[in-house]
Amino acid sequence: MKNFLSIDDVSDPGALVEKALGYKKDPFRDKQLGAGKTLGMLFLNPSLRTRVSTQVAARNLGMEVIIFNIDKEGWQLEFVKGVVMDGKSTEHVKEAAAVLGQYFDILSIRTFPDLKNKDEDYAEQVISQFVKYAGVPVLSLESATLHPLQSLADLMTIQEITGASRRPRVVMTWAPHVRALPQAVPNSFAQWMVRWNKADLVITHPEGYELDKRFTGPAVIEINQEKALEGADFVYVKNWSSVEPYGQILTTDPSWMITNKKLQNTNHAKVMHCLPVRRNLVIADEVLDGKNSIVVQQAGNRVWAAQAVLGEILKNT
Ligand code: AN0
Ligand code: CP
Numbered sequence: 340m341k342n343f344l345s346i347d348d349v350s351d352p353g354a355l356v357e358k359a360l361g362y363k364k365d366p367f368r369d370k371q372l373g374a375g376k377t378l379g380m381l382f383l384n385p386s387l388r389t390r391v392s393t394q395v396a397a398r399n400l401g402m403e404v405i406i407f408n409i410d411k412e413g414w415q416l417e418f419v420k421g422v423v424m425d426g427k428s429t430e431h432v433k434e435a436a437a438v439l440g441q442y443f444d445i446l447s448i449r450t451f452p453d454l455k456n457k458d459e460d461y462a463e464q465v466i467s468q469f470v471k472y473a474g475v476p477v478l479s480l481e482s483a484t485l486h487p488l489q490s491l492a493d494l495m496t497i498q499e500i501t502g503a504s505r506r507p508r509v510v511m512t513w514a515p516h517v518r519a520l521p522q523a524v525p526n527s528f529a530q531w532m533v534r535w536n537k538a539d540l541v542i543t544h545p546e547g548y549e550l551d552k553r554f555t556g557p558a559v560i561e562i563n564q565e566k567a568l569e570g571a572d573f574v575y576v577k578n579w580s581s582v583e584p585y586g587q588i589l590t591t592d593p594s595w596m597i598t599n600k601k602l603q604n605t606n607h608a609k610v611m612h613c614l615p616v617r618r619n620l621v622i623a624d625e626v627l628d629g630k631n632s633i634v635v636q637q638a639g640n641r642v643w644a645a646q647a648v649l650g651e652i653l654k655n656t
Pocket of ligand 2: 385386387388389390481489613614615
């Protein structure tokens with residue numbers, strides 16, 4: 340593996356899930372693999388889980404980690420090519436990425452979409468320029484349209500709970516939110532679930548919240564949430580803003596929030612969320628505090644997912 344930007348960088352998702360589960364059992368089995376290597380972590384946006392779990396994962400492999408909150412502590416970056424830089428930005432990504440590439444063996448980046456211009460966000464103009472100019476492997480810590488480390492941890496969690504039993508029914512449901520959020524988590528989850536092909540994926544959302552088909556592919560779309568949830572083994576809860584028109588809140592209908600009543604006709608479904616979650620807006624307290632919630636286990640698995648990916652990249656550096 341050279342870069343880790345999406346499922347397209349993974350030749351065998353099932354094997355990567357197994358590798359992550361292996362690290363969970365034996366965290367230090369490759370503790371020399373990253374000796375003498377440095378991981379740079381650039382944050383253009385906030386993070387709790389991704390930041391700390393990736394740091395722990397890198398250390399388990401013997402790597403040094405340097406974190407740079409570039410949005411607050413660096414020069415303001417320019418991403419547009421050929422412009423006269425007489426405005427706010429001080430440094431072009433061409434130099435910034437090339438220079439940072441001199442300091443690290445692997446460069447990782449978190450960058451959210453601005454949710455204003457779909458073409459720009461979906462072209463991944465920030466992370467793709469780091470890939471182009473850094474000259475070292477680039478790892479996504481969530482980009483404008485995808486969050487592959489999250490998705491790997493999600494699959495790992497489903498696999499861990501399902502084991503060798505029958506193919507689970509996984510229902511990803513939209514839930515209300517007061518801010519316009521990226522589509523990265525649902526896009527990526529759908530893309531990984533489809534490619535992994537070890538579960539049946541159903542996606543439910545209010546009309547107008549259709550995700551880009553290039554990520555959801557053959558997944559079943561059901562706009563009746565109650566019908567979608569019937570028989571679910573896993574309920575993956577997430578808000579996202581609309582794709583067309585881009586980045587809008589079309590509804591905040593509280594009836595889409597996940598409560599215990601909504602879970603009644605499921606198959607004792609386990610409830611997942613990537614976190615951070617707004618309680619009693621997205622998911623009710625009774626669910627998050629109840630026995631169905633696996634959100635903390637899911638977040639814990641972020642370490643092993645990151646370790647599996649770093650392990651694969653380190654093999655080629
Ligand atoms: C972000 C999102 O929805 O993409 C990060 C999730 C990992 N969530 C928020 O901004 C609340
Ligand atoms: N799920 C997730 O990526 O969380 P953070 O934004 O806190 O990293």
